Amino acid sequence: MTDVTVTFPQLNQPAPEFTAKTTHGVKSLSDYKGKWVVLFSHPADFTPVCTTEFSAFATRQEQFAELNCELLGLSIDSVHSHIAWARNIEQNFGVKIGFPIIADLSMEVAHKYGMIQPGASDTSAVRATFIIDPEGVLRAMVYYPMSNGRSVDEFLRVLKALQTSDTHKVATPENWQPGDDVIVPPPATMDEAAAREGQGYQYTDWYFSKKSL
Structure with a gap:
């Protein structure tokens, strides 16, 4: 073959x-x-x-x-x-x-x-x-x-998510829909990680925080 x-x-x-x-x-x-x-x-x-x-x-x-x-x-x-x-x-x-x-x-x-x-x-x-x-x-x-x-609706959703990420420099969680909270990019340094909890986001841990748009 x-x-x-x-x-x-x-x-x-x-x-x-x-x-x-x-x-x-x-x-x-x-x-x-x-x-x-x-x-x-x-x-x-x-x-x-x-x-x-x-x-x-x-x-x-x-x-x-x-x-x-x-x-x-x-x-x-x-x-x-x-x-x-x-x-x-x-x-x-x-x-x-x-x-x-x-x-x-x-x-x-x-x-x-x-x-x-x-x-x-x-x-x-x-x-x-x-x-x-x-x-x-x-x-x-x-x-x-x-x-x-x-699913054509899924491609509409992905398109909206990509455009949101480009505009606001954020990521979107599983099955994100317009109006849902978005994920803040994680810190890139130890100092930024230590400061993350006090930055006003919806804080779960240093690498996982969300916010509303």
Whole structure:
């Protein structure tokens, strides 16, 4: 058996650049400079799990837009297949797909983003989602099995958490939601650790303190 090397993008590094045909014309990642991007792949058009995911992303597109975030789908299908599938979703489910879908017949984009994974699928892109910041830096990525759909609400939550961390220089706890308390960065020196309890935070220990925004 021939070994296949899968290349994965790296967190906090520039997201791989691409230029590709989409249902909204030719698009490049650089076109989205200054905006957040959620790039997500699906195994194939006209498949049931993918249909539920694309419908969910489409119904929340405005919520992403309010966060200065654009959606960009991808599968290893043609533009004509994407158009037919999007029209089918609108006809059968009443949901209009308003974001571009990349046609990646050459699998160039899929390979750059580690979407082709032997053992999961050799001919289709696995379910992968990437959050890219306005500077083109990859900030989060999640890979899902072929059989299970993603939670679009979770990607909205992660996007809000990333934006909160960037703005306020804080971390967010498990399942953080807007309005919840945030985690203060831990001290970096012995003196700072000794002073932490008296700094007015919600103090538990020197390394764990929270505050409200």
